Amino acid sequence: MSNSTIGSRLSKKKNSVQSHYDRPNTLSSGHRACQGCGEALAARCAIDAAYHATKGNIAIVNATGCLEVFSCVFPENAWNVPWMHSLFGNAPAVATGMAAAMRAQGKNVRIIAQGGDGGTTDIGMGTLSGMFERNDDVLYICYDNQAYMNTGVQRSSATPILARTATTLPNAVYAGNEVGTGKNVPEIAIAHRIPYVATASIANIKDLEEKVAKAINIRGAKYVHIHVPCPLGWGYPTSETIKVARAAVECGMFPLFEAEHGKVVGSTPIENVKPVEEYLRLQRRFAHLFSKNANPQAVEELQKIASANIEKYKLSGGIANV
Amino acid sequence: MLFQLEGSQAVARAVALCRPKTVCAYPITPQTHIVEGLGELVRSGKLTDCEYINVESEMAALSVAIGSETAGVRSYTATSSQGLLYMMEAVYNASGMELPIVMTLGNRAIGAPINIWNDHTDAMSVRDAGWIMLFAETNQEAVDLHIQAFKIAEKVKCPVMVCVDGFILTHAYERVDLPTQEEVDDFLPPYDPHISLDPKNPKAIGTMVPPGYFMEVRCLAHKKQIDALNVVECVGNKFKEKFGRDSGGLVREYNLEKAETVIVTMGSVAGTIKDTIDELNQKGGKYGVLSIVSYRPFPAEAIRKALKKAKKVIVLEKAFAVGIGGILFQEISLALKNTKTEVKSVVAGLGGRAITSDMIKEYLNHKNHDDMVFLGLNKEVIERECRLLDKGSCDCKSSF
Numbered sequence: 211m212s213n214s215t216i217g218s219r220l221s222k223k224k225n226s227v228q229s230h231y232d233r234p235n236t237l238s239s240g241h242r243a244c245q246g247c248g249e250a251l252a253a254r255c256a257i258d259a260a261y262h263a264t265k266g267n268i269a270i271v272n273a274t275g276c277l278e279v280f281s282c283v284f285p286e287n288a289w290n291v292p293w294m295h296s297l298f299g300n301a302p303a304v305a306t307g308m309a310a311a312m313r314a315q316g317k318n319v320r321i322i323a324q325g326g327d328g329g330t331t332d333i334g335m336g337t338l339s340g341m342f343e344r345n346d347d348v349l350y351i352c353y354d355n356q357a358y359m360n361t362g363v364q365r366s367s368a369t370p371i372l373a374r375t376a377t378t379l380p381n382a383v384y385a386g387n388e389v390g391t392g393k394n395v396p397e398i399a400i401a402h403r404i405p406y407v408a409t410a411s412i413a414n415i416k417d418l419e420e421k422v423a424k425a426i427n428i429r430g431a432k433y434v435h436i437h438v439p440c441p442l443g444w445g446y447p448t449s450e451t452i453k454v455a456r457a458a459v460e461c462g463m464f465p466l467f468e469a470e471h472g473k474v475v476g477s478t479p480i481e482n483v484k485p486v487e488e489y490l491r492l493q494r495r496f497a498h499l500f501s502k503n504a505n506p507q508a509v510e511e512l513q514k515i516a517s518a519n520i521e522k523y524k525l526s527g528g529i530a531n532v
Numbered sequence: 533m534l535f536q537l538e539g540s541q542a543v544a545r546a547v548a549l550c551r552p553k554t555v556c557a558y559p560i561t562p563q564t565h566i567v568e569g570l571g572e573l574v575r576s577g578k579l580t581d582c583e584y585i586n587v588e589s590e591m592a593a594l595s596v597a598i599g600s601e602t603a604g605v606r607s608y609t610a611t612s613s614q615g616l617l618y619m620m621e622a623v624y625n626a627s628g629m630e631l632p633i634v635m636t637l638g639n640r641a642i643g644a645p646i647n648i649w650n651d652h653t654d655a656m657s658v659r660d661a662g663w664i665m666l667f668a669e670t671n672q673e674a675v676d677l678h679i680q681a682f683k684i685a686e687k688v689k690c691p692v693m694v695c696v697d698g699f700i701l702t703h704a705y706e707r708v709d710l711p712t713q714e715e716v717d718d719f720l721p722p723y724d725p726h727i728s729l730d731p732k733n734p735k736a737i738g739t740m741v742p743p744g745y746f747m748e749v750r751c752l753a754h755k756k757q758i759d760a761l762n763v764v765e766c767v768g769n770k771f772k773e774k775f776g777r778d779s780g781g782l783v784r785e786y787n788l789e790k791a792e793t794v795i796v797t798m799g800s801v802a803g804t805i806k807d808t809i810d811e812l813n814q815k816g817g818k819y820g821v822l823s824i825v826s827y828r829p830f831p832a833e834a835i836r837k838a839l840k841k842a843k844k845v846i847v848l849e850k851a852f853a854v855g856i857g858g859i860l861f862q863e864i865s866l867a868l869k870n871t872k873t874e875v876k877s878v879v880a881g882l883g884g885r886a887i888t889s890d891m892i893k894e895y896l897n898h899k900n901h902d903d904m905v906f907l908g909l910n911k912e913v914i915e916r917e918c919r920l921l922d923k924g925s926c927d928c929k930s931s932f
Contacts, residue, residue, distance in 0.1 A: 269729040271599060282739040292729035294602050295738040296629070297621050300595035303587065307554060307599025307607070308729065310583035314553040314605050319731060337595065340588030 226416050227255070227262045234261040234290065241288035242280040246448025248438030248455060249277055249326065249353040252412045256351055256422045256436065257322070261291060263423035264320050269312075271305050273325025273334055274298035276360040277353060299333035301325050302341035305348040313347070320426050324351040327368035328358045331395045338395075342402035342431045349425050349432040352395065355440040363443040367393040370463070371515070372508050373495045375443070380498040389511050396469075399433040403472035406432040411464060412439075413456035417478060421468065437464040445494025457489035462516035465523040477523040486516045534709055539671040539701040542708045543610075543636055543694075544569025546675040548579040549716040550634075550682045553605035553723075556585050556593040560615040561648045562698035563638030567610055590615035594622035594635070601631040602737055604728035606682065609633070612698060613640035613654045620658070627662030627753070629738055630726070632685035632692070634678065639799065639850075640698040641883040649884020650698040651850040652799065655827070656859050662753050664692040664760055665828040667798040669784070671706040676779035677825075679711070680767045683720050687767070688760045695827075697800040699884070711775060719774055757829040764826045782831035784823040785838050787813065791820025793896070794842040796835075796864055797849065798824045801880070801887050805848065808889040812896065819896070824860070832867040839873060846901070848878040848892075857904050880907035 227233055236257040243250035260268050269292040272278045278295045281288040296304045305323035312319045323341075325334060330352040341348055357375045358364040364377040371389045374380050378387040399407045405428050410418035418436060425432040439454040441447065446454055458464040459478075463486060466478035487509055490496040499508045520526050535542070543566050547555075555574065557567035574584040583600070587593045590611050597607040611619060616637060626633050641647040642654055655665060664684060668674035674696045681692040696702055711719075727737060741749055761782060768780025778784075786806055788794060790813075795805050802823040809819035822838050824831070839845055845868065847861040856862070858877035865875045878895065881887045891908050895901075 267731050269603065269731065279740055282736050284739045284741045284745055287736040287739060289736055290734060292731055292734045293736045294729060295736075295740075296595060296598050296625055300591060300598075300622060303592035303595035304599035304602070306585065306587075306592070307556075307596035307601070308603040309599075310554045310585055310596070311600035311603030311605040311607075314581055314583050314600075315603075319603075319729070336589060337592050340592050343588070344586070 224416060227258045227419050228415065230262075234258045234266070236261050236289065236291045237281060238288050238290055242283065243276070244442055244448070246441040246451045247280075248412050248440060248451045249355055250280065251451070252353050252418070252436045252438045253277055253324065255412065255415050255418055256434070257291065259419035259422040260320070260322060260349070260426040263426050266291070267318055268292075268320050268322055268426070269308060270294070270322045270324060271296065271301050271308060273301035273323070273329030275326040275329050277324065277326065279360055298329055300337050301329060301334055302348065302350055303337040305350070306341050306344065306346040309347040320349070321347065322349045322351060322426070324353065326359070327352060327354040327356060328366045330354075331367045331393050339398070339402065342399060342404050342433070345404060345430045347429055347431070349422075349434065351422070352433070352435045353438045354435055355438045355443060357440075357443050359440050359443045367391075368395070371511060372499060374498060375495070382503075385505065385508055386498060396433065396435045400469045400472055400474070402431070404431040404433065405429070405471060407469040408433070409435045409437070409464065409466050411437045411455050411459050411466060413452055413459055414466065414478070417466065443495070445497070446492050450492065454489070454492050457484065457492055460484045461486040461489045462520040462525055463489055463512070465519040465525055467523045474523065477525055480520070480525045483520060483526050486513045533712065534707055536705055537671070537708050538565065538703060538705050539674060539696065540565030540703065541569045542671050542675050542710070543678060543696060543702075544573065545710055546678040547608050547634075547636075548573045549711065549713055550679060550720055551579070551606065551722075552582060552608040554583045554585065554597065554600040554607045556587050556596040556607070556609040558587050558590050558593045558611070558615065560590070560612045562640055562650070562702045563610045563612040563615070563636060565702065566636055566638070590619040591622060594619040594626060594633070597633045597635075598622060598626055598629070598631055601633050601725075602629070602727065602729055604725040606723040607633050608635070610636035610638065612638040613642055616654045616658060617642065623658050623661045623663065626691045630689040632682070632689055634681045634685055634692050634694065636678070637693050637695045638698045638702045639695050647883040650700050651882045651884065652695070653851045653882075655693070655695050656851040656853075658693070659828060659859070662690070662757070663828060664688065664690055664757070664764070664826070665695060666692065666764075666825055667695045667823070667827055668697075668701060669800055669802045669823055671701055671704065672708050672777065673779040674701055675708050675710060676771060676775065676777055679716055679720065680771050680780045683767050684760070684763055686723060687763050688756060689726055690756060690760065695799065700800045709777070715774065719771070761826070761829045761831055764829070780825065782826045782834045783838055784825055786821040786823070788820040788822065788838055788841065790818055791842060792818040793844045793846065794820040794822055794839055796822045796824065796839075796845055796847045796860070798827060798860065799850065801848065801850065804887055804889060805892060808892045811889070812893065830863055835864065835867045836871070839868060842873055844874045844876070846876045846878055848880055848907070850881040852879045876901045877904040878907050879904065
């Protein structure tokens with residue numbers, strides 16, 4: 211896995227948008243995100259990449275959630291691009307309207323809708339599916355921190371099994387978020403046969419940027435799902451956001467892949483597959499799985515998911531682009 | 533030009549004359565024929581430069597309109613009943629963001645029990661949402677009010693809901709005079725958005741507003757609505773000047789000069805009431821009718837003025853608030869506070885129950901009116917059910 215980030219200026223080809231002297235800085239500093247926020251980092255990288263790829267011809271609609279709240283409290287505004295917020299569950303439909311209006315006016319402004327996992331996989335699912343199904347000219351970016359962080363870490367349909375959240379608090383008889391639950395929205399997006407679906411991680415910024423830059427100039431519906439650790443909700447030091455994100459990718463819990471028109475067309479292989487336990491042990495939301503009385507079967511359940519991902523997306527053995 | 537048209541088709545053609553750039557369609561009875569009609573006009577090339585979008589829900593329908601309006605184009609959608617409730621969050625959002633969307637509400641009851649027929653419960657459920665709400669009496673008014681609605685919305689920077697009685701108007705074939713494209717273009721200039729998402733001039737729209745500013749925002753929304761009373765009236769006058777029809781404005785007065793008893797109402801039922809009182813007045817009755825055209829903003833001053841000579845006011849409405857009573861009744865009573873006018877409440881036509889001339893006559897023939905009456909009730913059913921209620925521990929004294 212390549213690790214080109216802001217500091218990597220050796221290879222011009224591999225340079226991140228963040229390393230450019232004129233990086234767009236679409237989400238400027240001074241906003242109210244927590245220290246170490248994975249979502250803020252991902253949003254800046256993704257929207258900078260989209261801005262870079264379109265020469266600034268973008269407009270954004272944001273679902274309600276952390277990103278909306280921390281970036282834009284009147285009279286302050288951290289966005290250097292046209293940005294709007296309407297409601298929690300309607301960002302994809304608002305984006306459809308924006309895209310239609312731009313088309314009706316003959317303007318080539320590329321439309322982005324973005325939200326957290328709650329706004330995307332739960333309350334926005336109906337409007338998201340509608341936008342996909344109509345193949346509207348919208349790039350939807352989901353910043354997945356795997357729970358409702360803005361309201362204080364409650365379970366969403368993107369919360370991993372056995373994780374502790376404020377509404378799945380483990381105790382002597384309950385081991386955390388139920389095994390067998392959850393929703394895989396990238397796969398649901400693929401099932402809509404939209405032109406482009408990708409997953410990305412803030413542990414691999416260059417890959418994230420490339421996927422967003424590719425998506426933003428494709429006509430039709432696009433979906434990019436970005437894994438963004440949350441120090442507050444997941445329980446790890448604020449300095450370890452990238453480390454946690456990387457651990458998720460390296461154990462197979464968060465596979466990086468691309469799909470076009472309903473078919474997976476490529477994935478990013480893991481050079482050295484790590485056991486899922488290494489990823490889990492970094493986070494307090496899984497600490498109960500390693501307590502004295504914990505059922506060892508629990509970690510095994512999570513390992514099964516990671517192993518299934520590795521097999522399904524052909525992530526091991528260095529086989530690139532299946 | 534005169535046409536014999538179904539109400540929905542007439543509305544569709546009137547909306548098309550206003551050249552919306554996006555139309556969002558989601559079916560719900562009795563509004564569906566309107567968006568069907570617009571779809572046909574777009575697909576046949578009669579309405580050009582318009583994006584027609586089939587959406588997956590009413591929430592999406594109004595949200596698409598919110599998005600397209602924010603991106604700078606004139607936008608339209610239509611709904612009814614449950615659909616309005618399903619998009620409720622977006623209803624408040626559109627007015628809060630000052631987006632001049634025009635939406636037709638094909639008025640229909642709200643379930644449970646599920647009922648597809650006409651009353652005004654749906655409109656009443658959004659009376660506090662910050663939209664301008666206009667009620668049409670005839671299909672001609674429905675046509676004319678839509679053309680005025682875009683002008684009012686864009687002038688006031690506020691969404692406008694045109695309420696058209698489901699089935700009674702939406703599905704009735706009537707003669708309507710449709711203006712020409714040139715006439716409408718002359719009356720309604722191209723949309724000049726007051727806000728829009730523009731990469732050359734990036735702005736944030738719909739941000740969170742903390743307690744330090746929120747009250748002012750809400751207060752200004754109220755002031756804006758009160759100011760809109762002038763705009764609604766002025767646009768109505770301009771429309772009359774240009775098209776010769778008095779179909780806008782705040783209220784519609786009928787025989788108020790000589791009337792001692794005035795029936796206040798909204799929507800299509802005013803026609804039935806006018807016919808009824810014509811008959812009664814020929815036999816020496818002294819009745820008048822006041823129709824509220826602009827329900828929001830509420831024209832309290834115009835109502836007071838119109839009812840100045842009335843001794844008795846009967847508010848006949850197709851909705852009520854369970855647990856308190858007539859809604860329009862309360863508002864009319866408030867408008868008439870500190871006057872000696874007697875105000876009575878009649879709830880009628882719920883869920884499509886016919887309101888006949890005979891029912892109105894029978895009611896008016898009573899000397900003493902109860903404070904609140906449900907018109908045309910099957911009293912046997914009510915009495916039987918109330919007796920069953922009495923078996924409970926409370927001492928229920930039914931007023932039916």
